[in-house]
Amino acid sequence: MANTLDPMDLKQIISLHLDGFSNRKIGATLGISRNTVNNYMRLFKASNRSLKELLASDNAALEALFPSTTTIANPRYEELMLYFDGINKARNHPGFTFLFHYQEYVQHAKEPYSYTQFMEHYNRKYAKVKGSMKLEHDPGNEMYIDYAGKKLHIVDRSTGEIIAVEVFVAILPNSQYTYVEACHSQKRADFITCCGHALEYYGGVPKAIVSDNLKSAVTRASRYEADINRSFKDFARHYNCVINPTRGYSPQDKALVENAVHLAYQRIYYPLRNMTFFSLEELNKEIRKLLVAYNNLMFKRKQASRLELFQSIEKSHLKPLPTSAYQLKDYRRAKVQKMGYVYFSPDKSYYSVPYRYIGKHTQIHYTSTTVEVYYNHQRIALHRRNPRKGSYSTNRDHLSSTHKYYADWSPEFFKKKASLHGKNVAACIEKIIVSGDYPEIGYKRAMGLIQLHKAYGSQRLDNACKRAIQADAVAYQRIKNILKNNLDQSSLFYQNLEEDKSHIPVHGNIRGASSYQ
Template structure:
């Protein structure tokens, strides 16, 4: 349709017919006819905004009014509601609108006109937000730039509280939480609390490129922190980090962060908080006010918009909350132990020197090697001096060593002889605890595998004759100094054996004279 309003505007600025025709890509005769009809109707510029080109056409050409096509007006309320549903767009709704017009023998708008009419309607009804953000589609998260000062009531030491902000861009509904730091555990806990606050999970999760969430984000690849990826998998949502240096990707959360900083941090700047818990309570109170604050350019508030437009489109929460877990890597030491940062825990000894993954939750410490779990321990909430070691993780020699006790050593010494028993008793009583004598007892037992009981007993008697507290070193040296013939019964048997002998007759040849 010819732009009649523009013809009048250009004529009022003093342009001639040729210039107007060139500007509107129309013929001079058409422009001349339109201007002539304007003069007859007495129309002058400026025109009221409500007078559209369609209405001007009806005024200028009343004789053609009956011939004007009557297009079927779309149900914009219905279109607006359907656009909120997952996967629905204007192209699909236009095709359905066309199909209905065919059934009722009515004339539909073409796609371009259909979209223009809808956007015009949406703009008048202050509902353009839905065009850009679908309900329940995304949650944007970030840390606020400002902090809240907390003063310890006993020491007077001041610490900083950090504000986590999550927002649903469609309704603008906001969740904020004050944390003692910006580490991974708080970052994940805030996400879990945000989902509980919203009572549902959006399809997408859009964070900034901070280290606690995103390991690497380049043009070619995106590497997500393992703990963060585990959380997204549990809640069945997808992490789509904002592009580096592209704040428009998360403009909603940027605006919410700014608004939260003003509404919460700035509003609480003059208050003194003596504990983190007191500060958290104040932040929650301000959050309620923030979400109930009326909109300036449309009816309702963030909370009412969330309840009416977005809540129903969120995915349901899992039956149980996400178990927070942090991941780290460690090289297994020669003592076959790794640390969770607080205590030390054992792993199978055959992994000494290998690098393993450590998954730490509030209740458990899991050690994985090449994706397979090789050990797990109940995590201690307090720090202990000694490592937590499982028997099955130890080499067989170490397991045998732990299996010994005082009674076993004395029983073995008695089986060898009274002198050996006295030596064993000496070893066990030499220290503050019997366990300090286990090692020399094990060494003496090892010597009994090489030397006979009689020789062990003989050497123990000799040691006791000049020292009431013999050492395993002196016993070992005395055993080594024994003559070779006396080392063991087996060697004595070998030395005294006649072997296989043959007489001279066995080598005498037949017919030998001397035979």
């Protein structure tokens, strides 16, 4: 499948160019064709915007200015290169012939090369005279990272279980200043946390981070253009650097960090062999002590230690750390519901977005403290994360005028509206709200009572409420019946209520209560 250069890749190109990299070196660092870099640099110049302005632009603006360009992967060629690795191991076996392996290759390959091309590609990869080149590393240019193959261990204090832990290793190749940390796993969260700790240990940021093709860093490995994990790419954007994975099946690309791992076995693993640790914190505290001694060891030929070389040469070439530490981001997709909220599945909660996005498909970016909602690479909502399940987080600016009206419902809201139609209406509203078992039910009855003024007027509504209070019959339906049957306008009804007299006339043949004692 073809890969695409997304806006974050474009920002990496711009960042490296501003750091003084040539187009060829940018292509080599990012694993992108030099012609692709050349084309984008021409597009950047033609945009009539400075590179710093483009770097400060959001992803949506960059995508609009520079539509994604595809770069073609070649699975046929990669398949052949992988097959050559097996052939080369058997090269010295008695009876070895290229023709035998070519016939075997033809049987398994989907689109086999011809024999002539087969041999041509083999000879290009494995030249007869193959020497190794000593790479010169510019100070502050790269940080190599890897995990050690062998693990350390901690003990669960309560159960006595021995737990294996991973060991992360980072090195600045110019000074060979090394950082080592134990962590629970190679998963993305632990991996990115270790990378952040390494940068804090160095007190600065290199131009590029060179990683192995582990899954936490690379979603899809390739010898020519790896697909970087989105969270790791976002980590690099936060620290203003780029990610440059090593080529698959090319251990020479990370020889320095491999050597650092072997030295860690000698200088850190071996002194810890007889020690027992009950937590990662205890283990890392001891590793830090040994790391100080390791970085202070003198190189015999250079007459300086790793720490001295780092402080005198490399540290000044590192970029400054950002003001805040990186918070790991995760991603979810969600459709905006009719009520104007997106459902956030990790916490089973809801967050509001502007009502005009109802029905749209969005992407949620979230950390341990914040929740951001994006639509077409543009952020449309930002909330503080609420871990309580089933909660609704609402920004009033996101609500439509109708939604805002309903959101205002409260006892004070209805008392204020009722007071416009008379003190008796306000008294009835207060009784109705208090008597309800559930606030929203009381609110609906109160709203229904207030709306009666549209059909009967405020004066009649106030009179009807007065009669209902006197008769201890305060209820929406009863007040409505008083108005419907014009009982609020009946003089007999008024007189009996006001004078508190019986409606039965006085008569001599009618016995009173005294006759029944």
